[in-house]
Amino acid sequence: MPSNRVDKSKLPSRHVTEGPSRAPHRSYFYAMGLDEHEIAQPWVGVATCWNEAAPCNITLNRQAQAVKVGVKNAKGTPREFTTITVTDGIAMGHEGMRSSLASREAIADTVELTMRGHCYDALVGLAGCDKSLPGMMMAMVRLNVPSVFIYGGSILPGRLNGQDVTVQDVFEAVGKHQAGNMTDAELEILERVACPSAGACGGQFTANTMACVSEAIGLALLNSSGAPAPYESRDQYGVASGEAVMNLIAKNIRARDIVTRKSLENAARIVACTGGSTNAGLHLPAIAAEAGIDFDLSDVCEIFRDTPYFVDLKPGGKYVAKDLYEAGGVPVVLKELRKAGLIHEDCMTATGRVIGEELDMIKGEADNRVIYSVANPITKTGGVVGLKGNLAPEGAIVKVAGMSEEEQIFTGPARVFECEEDAFEAVKARQYEEGEVIVIRNEGPAGGPGMREMLSTTAALSGQGMGKKVALITDGRFSGATRGFCVGHVGPEAAQGGPIALLKDGDMITLNARTGELSVALTDAELAERRKTWAGPRETIYASGALWKYAQLVGSTRLGALTHPGAKGEKHIYMDL
Numbered sequence: 041m042p043s044n045r046v047d048k049s050k051l052p053s054r055h056v057t058e059g060p061s062r063a064p065h066r067s068y069f070y071a072m073g074l075d076e077h078e079i080a081q082p083w084v085g086v087a088t089c090w091n092e093a094a095p096c097n098i099t100l101n102r103q104a105q106a107v108k109v110g111v112k113n114a115k116g117t118p119r120e121f122t123t124i125t126v127t128d129g130i131a132m133g134h135e136g137m138r139s140s141l142a143s144r145e146a147i148a149d150t151v152e153l154t155m156r157g158h159c160y161d162a163l164v165g166l167a168g169c170d171k172s173l174p175g176m177m178m179a180m181v182r183l184n185v186p187s188v189f190i191y192g193g194s195i196l197p198g199r200l201n202g203q204d205v206t207v208q209d210v211f212e213a214v215g216k217h218q219a220g221n222m223t224d225a226e227l228e229i230l231e232r233v234a235c236p237s238a239g240a241c242g243g244q245f246t247a248n249t250m251a252c253v254s255e256a257i258g259l260a261l262l263n264s265s266g267a268p269a270p271y272e273s274r275d276q277y278g279v280a281s282g283e284a285v286m287n288l289i290a291k292n293i294r295a296r297d298i299v300t301r302k303s304l305e306n307a308a309r310i311v312a313c314t315g316g317s318t319n320a321g322l323h324l325p326a327i328a329a330e331a332g333i334d335f336d337l338s339d340v341c342e343i344f345r346d347t348p349y350f351v352d353l354k355p356g357g358k359y360v361a362k363d364l365y366e367a368g369g370v371p372v373v374l375k376e377l378r379k380a381g382l383i384h385e386d387c388m389t390a391t392g393r394v395i396g397e398e399l400d401m402i403k404g405e406a407d408n409r410v411i412y413s414v415a416n417p418i419t420k421t422g423g424v425v426g427l428k429g430n431l432a433p434e435g436a437i438v439k440v441a442g443m444s445e446e447e448q449i450f451t452g453p454a455r456v457f458e459c460e461e462d463a464f465e466a467v468k469a470r471q472y473e474e475g476e477v478i479v480i481r482n483e484g485p486a487g488g489p490g491m492r493e494m495l496s497t498t499a500a501l502s503g504q505g506m507g508k509k510v511a512l513i514t515d516g517r518f519s520g521a522t523r524g525f526c527v528g529h530v531g532p533e534a535a536q537g538g539p540i541a542l543l544k545d546g547d548m549i550t551l552n553a554r555t556g557e558l559s560v561a562l563t564d565a566e567l568a569e570r571r572k573t574w575a576g577p578r579e580t581i582y583a584s585g586a587l588w589k590y591a592q593l594v595g596s597t598r599l600g601a602l603t604h605p606g607a608k609g610e611k612h613i614y615m616d617l
């Protein structure tokens with residue numbers, strides 16, 4: 041058994057299990073039904089984001105039981121614990137959305153504190169929603185313990201009029217309804233059928249994007265994210281993940297042996313080739329920073345730029361996560377990337393083998409329906425690209441999957457809004473013109489605070505049939521289901537005095553996703569002149585509490601909006617591991 045090779049004298053858990061001074065601690069363990077063998081084994085924290093807030097996380101409790109079976113099979117002692125989630129689909133379109141990105145830090149912090157406080161030796165993390173996936177992976181890298189990640193799985197698609205539908209259709213239906221192109225009764229039918237099961241939103245939105253990342257980066261077993269959440273066949277991956285973490289303990293393979301510059305590049309590839317969520321441009325730098333790796337928004341975008349887009353998923357394309365699973369899932373996509381030399385094969389994974397060896401064992405091939413071959417992609421460059429220019433010196437990001445080449449170039453006058461609510465009201469009332477660039481500012485990580493996703497506004501534009509007739513830029517961000525020429529993460533944000541803060545109605549803005557440009561037709565001197573009269577950042581609307589604290593601490597978008605400095609190669613990471 042792998043655990044026979046574990047040097048127990050080095051495991052963090054000995055601080056709570058060994059010696060006369062730990063008799064009180066052991067009393068608690070006996071109180072929970074553990075016996076002396078279980079107390080003496082390696083302790084594995086099984087962290088889930090289970091709660092009843094949303095379908096994304098509702099199955100995690102069941103799946104955690106499978107993980108615990110795996111840990112026990114391999115002679116470990118699993119201890120399940122939970123942390124929070126904020127679910128974007130429900131937080132969307134109102135003040136609640138400010139809690140979303142901040143919840144990523146809360147998840148990483150609470151998992152970290154639980155692990156530290158109880159001296160667990162290793163971690164299996166289960167997560168099912170936008171911020172819980174990166175938050176959980178950040179905790180793994182931050183603690184640098186042996187770690188395995190497992191996604192909770194996606195939702196099943198709804199079915200209406202012979203077509204698959206997701207919650208994206210419901211968000212967009214709001215715009216259609218507002219425009220008078222959908223009746224109350226039609227909207228009600230759609231909202232009842234769009235989400236027929238547990239699981240995270242069905243397209244290649246943020247949760248599914250980060251699930252693909254979890255496999256490509258090596259923290260999750262290959263194919264473990266594929267089966268939809270309600271499928272009990274997922275449980276075999278739960279058991280295998282529990283066994284895998286015990287093997288990592290035995291081999292002393294830690295999260296930072298897995299998450300490296302190269303594995304982050306593999307992860308960025310899968311985001312681009314699947315037309316994934318722009319949020320990856322925030323989460324990959326954040327995960328990197330936890331490992332002390334400098335991999336910022338422009339590094340991510342550079343990988344995006346020369347990655348072909350060849351997996352046909354919503355919102356840019358046709359299919360949902362269940363279709364990707366049935367076509368062979370992430371392993372087949374990675375195999376295609378490998379054919380083009382776009383995968384670093386020597387990256388360590390959660391099995392203790394490198395990703396090249398793992399891919400050698402995969403039999404599936406591209407079906408040229410959901411997964412095209414890399415040699416015959418949908419487009420030659422990535423489904424997500426970076427932009428820079430005098431309006432975004434620290435960069436910006438846009439999803440272009442599904443947009444034609446002509447649609448990727450746009451010049452128009454700015455219509456400036458100071459917050460999302462103002463923009464949404466104007467869109468609802470059709471107080472904007474075709475050809476304009478809608479600017480929504482003061483929505484960055486510190487300025488919002490919380491860098492809200494603006495799906496309600498972008499979906500309303502799409503629903504009004506105006507998605508291709510206007511462009512939108514913001515220092516906030518978008519949901520994975522946003523489509524249209526919507527540029528987010530414009531940095532520096534307005535609250536940090538970025539040029540977006542200086543825009544006025546009518547300024548001519550150019551967005552060019554082909555050349556990677558985001559600029560305003562103002563000279564440096566004109567911008568400097570406006571800066572002299574700039575009123576400065578808005579005061580945060582929170583006077584205390586978690587969001588006030590978040591606004592004080594959060595760093596720049598370019599670096600992933602972290603609330604701490606990130607690892608700097610320090611020696612003391614976790615206990616004395």
Ligand SMILES: CC[C@H](C)C(=O)C(=O)O
Binds near residue numbers: 246319493518519520
């Ligand atoms: C449907 C979109 C989802 C709720 C989301 O927030 C994301 O994918 O980012």
Ligand SMILES: [Mg+2]
Binds near residue numbers: 128170493518519520
């Ligand atoms: Mg989201």
